[in-house]
Amino acid sequence: MARQLRLQYPGALYHVINRGNYRTDIFETTGAATAFFHTLGETCTIFGWWLHAFAIMQNHFHLGLETPEPNLTDGMHWLQATYASRFNRFRAENGHLFQGRYHALLIENDTALANVVDYIHLNPVRAGIVPPIQAASYRWSSLGYFISGTRPTWLVATRWLAHRQIDESVIGWTRYLDWLTSLNSDAEEQKRRGFGKISRGWAIGTAGWKAAIAEDKGRLALSASLPYSEIRDLKEAGWQIALEKNLQQSGHTQDEIAFAPQRARWKMEIACRLRYDAAVPYRWIAEKLSLGSTASLRVAIFRLGRL
Numbered sequence: 001m002a003r004q005l006r007l008q009y010p011g012a013l014y015h016v017i018n019r020g021n022y023r024t025d026i027f028e029t030t031g032a033a034t035a036f037f038h039t040l041g042e043t044c045t046i047f048g049w050w051l052h053a054f055a056i057m058q059n060h061f062h063l064g065l066e067t068p069e070p071n072l073t074d075g076m077h078w079l080q081a082t083y084a085s086r087f088n089r090f091r092a093e094n095g096h097l098f099q100g101r102y103h104a105l106l107i108e109n110d111t112a113l114a115n116v117v118d119y120i121h122l123n124p125v126r127a128g129i130v131p132p133i134q135a136a137s138y139r140w141s142s143l144g145y146f147i148s149g150t151r152p153t154w155l156v157a158t159r160w161l162a163h164r165q166i167d168e169s170v171i172g173w174t175r176y177l178d179w180l181t182s183l184n185s186d187a188e189e190q191k192r193r194g195f196g197k198i199s200r201g202w203a204i205g206t207a208g209w210k211a212a213i214a215e216d217k218g219r220l221a222l223s224a225s226l227p228y229s230e231i232r233d234l235k236e237a238g239w240q241i242a243l244e245k246n247l248q249q250s251g252h253t254q255d256e257i258a259f260a261p262q263r264a265r266w267k268m269e270i271a272c273r274l275r276y277d278a279a280v281p282y283r284w285i286a287e288k289l290s291l292g293s294t295a296s297l298r299v300a301i302f303r304l305g306r307l
Contacts, residue, residue: 007202007213008070013052013107015116016076017199018098019060026098028058032087033140036061039083044154047075051155053117055124056140062120062199064113076102105198106213108205114160115193116204122184132184136177143180147173211237211244242278243288246270258290263300267291272301 020026027033033056040063044051048071053064067075080098107113124130124138136147145151157168164179166172183189190196194204203210214237247253250266260267267289274280286297 007106008067008072010070011066011068012070012072013066013109013113014063014072015105015107015120015198015204016063016065016072016102017060017104018080018102020098025058026087027056027061027140035086036083037140039079039086041152041154042082043075043079044152046078047071049075049154051142052113052157052160053120053142054155055120055138055142057123057127062123064107064116064120072104076104103199105201106203106205108203108209110159110163112194112204114163115195116198117160118180118183118193119195119198121180125180125184132181135180135184147177207237207240211241214238214241236284239274239278239280239284239288242274242280243270246273257288260290262290262292268300268304271297272304275301 027036036056040051040054043049044065048068050066050068051063052066053062055062080102084098107116121135121141121143122132124141125132125135130138135141136143138144142151142155145155146157161168161172161176164176166175166179183193198204203213244254247270250270252260252266257267268291271285271289271291274285275282282294282298282301286292286294291297291300
């Protein structure tokens with residue numbers, strides 16, 4: 001199995017997901033879900049994590065977590081191995097409990113974190129387990145703990161609530177529940193906030209931030225052990241950096257691209273440099289520089305390169 005990309009640094013934020021092996025319902029009983037919750041709490045205490053949100057579903061879990069120390073890998077290994085051991089020992093079973101390695105998406109900032117928290121809290125609603133107005137009644141979600149005021153010390157809300165300009169009061173939590181109900185019924189708003197990508201890829205945030213992270217960790221894209229989707233994301237971020245550098249050097253901006261003639265000299269010169277210096281695919285160049293079809297661009301770049 002291809003190994004997933006792991007980026008760790010002090011204060012990193014993640015959306016972590018994993019499923020039961022073969023999508024089995026590993027949390028279908030109250031005892032199993034309770035055991036995982038307690039093991040999760042032990043993990044947060046031992047490794048110093050701050051948990052911003054969680055949802056334990058029948059066959060998978062979601063965590064929105066913060067690691068003050070760069071110890072995601074160690075902590076997740078302890079969490080999953082400890083829970084699997086307890087699960088199997090209680091049932092006198094053995095074998096793999098989880099579906100391979102967990103999926104961890106790096107989160108850029110409080111804006112992205114707030115969207116991840118909303119996504120996690122709406123998970124039971126989208127699964128049809130509870131109606132939107134009763135989202136806080138789902139027992140195995142952080143939302144109920146926040147609303148009831150009985151949460152453990154490692155479960156925190158300050159950062160993402162502040163981003164929503166909501167305080168931790170009865171009125172504040174009512175406002176948050178109203179917000180979730182409204183968001184659940186607004187597919188366009190969910191799309192605008194990137195709900196379709198919150199569980200995919202390797203990072204959640206702006207293109208510029210992803211590009212900076214990819215440039216810093218660009219060597220990882222060369223590893224054949226990474227899944228194709230993650231390699232592609234890292235490479236695209238690198239291509240975007242190359243495009244922005246060439247635009248800056250040429251004295252032009254992204255906004256000018258769409259309004260300039262399709263074969264404007266400066267656009268074609270950038271296209272040539274991207275292709276010959278950075279090995280950027282023709283299709284990507286054509287799309288980003290508004291240069292028409294890939295086939296015609298290929299011919300144009302070939303001719304310009306011979307001048």
